[in-house]
Amino acid sequence: MSSRYYITTPIYYVTDAPHIGHLYTTVAADIMSHYQKMMGKEVWFLTGTDEHGQKIQKKAKETGETPQQLADRVVQRYLEAWKVYGIEYNDFIRTTEERHKKVVQAYIKKLMNSGDIYLSSYEGLYCIPCEAYCTETQATDGKCPDCQRPVENLREESYFFKMSKYVEPLIKHIEQNPSFIIPESRKNEVLGFLKGEVRDISISRTTIDWGIPMPADPKATKSHCVYVWFDALTNYISALGPMDNDEKFRKFWPEAIHVVGKDILRFHAVYWPTFLMALGLPLPKQIVAHGWLTDSNRKISKSLGNAIDPIALSKEVGIDGMRFFLFREFVFGLDGEYTKEIMYQRINADLANDFGNCINRVTNMIPKYMGNDAIEVTKLLSESSELKTLASEVVPQAHKEMEHFGYQKSLESIWKLISGVNKYVENNAPWTLAKSTDPKDKQKLEEVLLHCHESLRIASLFLVPFIPTSAKRAIAYLGTESDLKVAAPLATQLLWGKGPTSVKVTKSAPLFPRLEIPKA
């Protein structure tokens, strides 16, 4: 297994400010990046914005700005949202940057020279919002098969990319690498598409001028811009600096994992790999396609008018509340219906009640029954207990789920441990043991408390990538900050009895305030 990890989000259109859907993908990548770092990997995490193309040009006309002004204004909204949510990306790429444009142009030139890009003309139905052509049969009632908006008839001189040439090799690659596209259902969808009729695709546009120019060509009668999806997809490589033979490119490109919404799966799982094959470059390691957040079963999106502002939400339910809710409530590969009620209930039940209360209870009892000084933990932890057994079951499960982006199940496993602590406290009633004068009970009391403490130490440490601020606060109350200072990998620290040998516990303030569910 490689010691490196390269994770990307889609680069988002700068037509509008980010909404909860963009947050979903970006936090997903942030959690995974954080988790992999804790597991000892050298991680590179890239996000950014997609700033060229017809969509942006059209929007700028509406707002009375130049496309560049629009991009410069809207990109700030993304940067601000990611700052609020503590997204720790390593690089943020904008497709209007020089470092990006030069790679796109070089790659296009290379493909023109090799004959994989050729000049011809095109007439067809085109969906402007999706920036994609479709066939008559796909466009039932003149509507785009992907977004259901009306398609337009477009005729233009165009450059084409010989996608058809790479269909067979790509099918083979997908079949030989079962985890190239996850989840499985999405892989089958891509294979179904590839096994149908795949034509060469138009790779340039003459109808717009807001894009990267195609290289000069005496055969062309018009000036062409590079198709926005070729431009956009190339960001995953241009950001690594391949033309300057950057070390980053060598180190990270072969490890690439693209996290995307299912809406743009075909571009990532068909277009992008075929471009790369034609360029003679290695394919990404994996494409992870997640489902949509929906509102009344409709995709949440700016253009459908049901977008939800992530910054406003963070003020309502807290940053960690949001980060947790999105990944505990929804199965990553499936669509998830978003409602405020579900969000408030989930945050109250799991964070305020289960986790928050549990931390509060245990950090209250330890100083009360064992004194305020630092306490030795190791000796008593070697005793067996149901919590020790539970931890040895759920932690490996939680890791296993993270291997395939199973955030929900991973959190569910950790919650088994947290609920286990609550039950264990009830069953063993430390307050009764504390009243006893029998030395055996005193020993039992300490054992019970320390086993609770150890379980919460492990749970809190595992939760750092998900809810960084609150998990670190919990860790501070438990007195186990030294876990965070250990050089990664933290996998060992997540094992029973492998934390600090002596801890000083402080009674916690509430970690999560109980939220008042707003009246509808």
Ligand code: ME8
């Ligand atoms: O497609 N639920 O940009 P975009 C979940 N620029 N995720 C959602 C979502 C929802 N309701 N709505 C949006 C583009 N997303 C291109 C990408 S990449 C080389 C170019 C997320 O601004 C999800 O990740 O339309 C989706 O794929 C992406 O935002 C689309 O963002």
